[in-house]
Amino acid sequence: MNKISTDILIIGGGAAGMSAALAASSNRDLGITLIDDNPRLGGQIWRAELGKTKSPEALKLITAIESGRIGIVNNAQVFAAQNENSLLAQTPTGSTEFEYQKLIIATGARERFLPFPGWTLPNVLGAGGLQALVKGGLNVENKLIVVAGTGPLLLAVAEYLKSKEANVVAIAEQTSAANLRRFAFGLWRSPSKLAQGIALRSKLIGVPYLTDSWVESVSSPHVSKGSTSAPLNITFTRNRKTWTIDADYLASGFHLVPNTELASLLGCRVENSFVAVDEFQRTSCENIYCAGEPTGIGGVEASLIEGKIAGFAAADNEAEARLHFAEREKTGKFAERLNRAFALRDELKHLADDDTIICRCEDVSYGSIRDFDSRREAKLQTRCGMGACQGRICGAATEFLFGWEADTARPPIFPVRMENL
Numbered sequence: 001m002n003k004i005s006t007d008i009l010i011i012g013g014g015a016a017g018m019s020a021a022l023a024a025s026s027n028r029d030l031g032i033t034l035i036d037d038n039p040r041l042g043g044q045i046w047r048a049e050l051g052k053t054k055s056p057e058a059l060k061l062i063t064a065i066e067s068g069r070i071g072i073v074n075n076a077q078v079f080a081a082q083n084e085n086s087l088l089a090q091t092p093t094g095s096t097e098f099e100y101q102k103l104i105i106a107t108g109a110r111e112r113f114l115p116f117p118g119w120t121l122p123n124v125l126g127a128g129g130l131q132a133l134v135k136g137g138l139n140v141e142n143k144l145i146v147v148a149g150t151g152p153l154l155l156a157v158a159e160y161l162k163s164k165e166a167n168v169v170a171i172a173e174q175t176s177a178a179n180l181r182r183f184a185f186g187l188w189r190s191p192s193k194l195a196q197g198i199a200l201r202s203k204l205i206g207v208p209y210l211t212d213s214w215v216e217s218v219s220s221p222h223v224s225k226g227s228t229s230a231p232l233n234i235t236f237t238r239n240r241k242t243w244t245i246d247a248d249y250l251a252s253g254f255h256l257v258p259n260t261e262l263a264s265l266l267g268c269r270v271e272n273s274f275v276a277v278d279e280f281q282r283t284s285c286e287n288i289y290c291a292g293e294p295t296g297i298g299g300v301e302a303s304l305i306e307g308k309i310a311g312f313a314a315a316d317n318e319a320e321a322r323l324h325f326a327e328r329e330k331t332g333k334f335a336e337r338l339n340r341a342f343a344l345r346d347e348l349k350h351l352a353d354d355d356t357i358i359c360r361c362e363d364v365s366y367g368s369i370r371d372f373d374s375r376r377e378a379k380l381q382t383r384c385g386m387g388a389c390q391g392r393i394c395g396a397a398t399e400f401l402f403g404w405e406a407d408t409a410r411p412p413i414f415p416v417r418m419e420n421l
């Protein structure tokens with residue numbers, strides 16, 4: 001097994017991790033190592049665009065990092081702790097142990113999926129998931145696509161798909177028009193978000209944006225008949241009326257869930273689903289910091305600024321870290337307004353029927369778990385959450401549907417090859 005020792009180790013090469021690495025590297029006496037499980041840095045929003053990116057912010061960061069003295073390890077996924085101050089990561093050629101003095105966790109977030117009849121059919125994908133496939137080369141030219149769920153990601157994804165010549169037939173947003181109006185009026189406090197929102201909406205002129213609307217079910221009646229029609233038949237609800245649309249793809253996502261498994265595995269306190277941090281982004285564990293989406297879903301600006309504070313603080317430059325507190329307060333307030341505006345409505349808890357799959361890794365249906373009192377009980381009796389994704393998908397769904405709290409994280413937090421265990 002390879003072994004790499006470093007002063008400051010950063011897990012996650014997204015906005016937060018890159019920003020942390022750059023800030024930490026201001027202390028020239030320290031060795032900094034940045035690990036990401038993807039072939040390229042950039043995280044959810046920038047990784048596929050780097051090299052051809054339109055984002056000056058991303059370009060500036062990546063150039064500074066690549067030309068600096070930061071050790072970058074791509075294609076390395078941290079899956080367990082080895083000793084008190086070291087982690088194990090799986091790489092394409094085996095496993096590597098990373099030994100550190102200080103650790104910054106910047107592992108981002110993932111989409112939340114909620115179950116409804118038909119959500120596991122082919123061509124029903126996460127909103128960010130479809131966007132990632134298209135970034136990876138999937139051709140959606142002239143494809144009929146419905147984007148549904150909740151949150152600003154729906155607009156970003158719809159705009160991206162439209163820019164790739166897809167025919168986005170509707171965006172169905174579950175939150176109310178009143179919630180959205182309140183959120184939009186509050187955007188004057190975040191001018192960059194306001195400008196981003198206006199730009200997105202103007203690029204989506206002509207695409208119906210339906211509030212108070214959600215997908216009730218999906219079927220694929222045309223597939224078995226060998227028809228050339230769009231394969232999905234999507235049923236929507238709005239103000240107690242239902243109607244259907246045919247489409248090639250449904251891109252459905254219900255805002256984001258923080259990736260807290262690594263922090264939790266290391267013993268960091270998690271409160272209300274987020275990693276608890278102090279003003280310097282320090283977790284409850286000594287010498288472990290956390291930045292970006294695991295501490296709160298607040299968008300790219302929040303991740304950048306939290307990364308900067310964590311990086312400076314970990315590099316013993318608390319005075320510089322302090323200079324960014326006011327900026328973080330602003331992004332924090334935006335995050336609060338965002339999460340209020342896109343809070344999930346109770347009706348979404350009643351979409352699944354007894355046959356709807358909740359845990360797709362283990363084929364566990366809603367009917368077989370609905371009478372249990374906890375995630376643990378459901379897990380022991382049905383294997384719900386015990387498959388390859390280790391409850392990453394169904395855990396967030398059962399938390400919403402039944403109020404079940406997350407189980408403690410156990411190694412390996414990602415599936416690994418036997419020889420790397």
Ligand SMILES: Cc1cc2nc3c(=O)[nH]c(=O)nc-3n(C[C@H](O)[C@H](O)[C@H](O)COP(=O)(O)OP(=O)(O)OC[C@H]3O[C@@H](n4cnc5c(N)ncnc54)[C@H](O)[C@@H]3O)c2cc1C
Pocket residue numbers: 011012013014015016017035036037038042043044045076077078079106107108109110111128129153156157256259262291292293294298299300301303
């Ligand atoms: C699917 C999806 C699509 C999104 N699309 C958009 C968009 O189009 N526009 C927009 O403004 N915002 C988008 N967002 C939100 C965006 O992610 C945030 O605004 C911001 O980029 C978060 O930055 P971050 O550094 O906190 O996390 P991320 O950018 O997610 O970076 C975290 C990185 O850590 C890596 N990682 C996680 N765990 C490990 C591990 N154990 N070992 C090694 N590496 C690990 C991840 O693969 C990732 O590269 C999207 C979010 C998601 C989940």
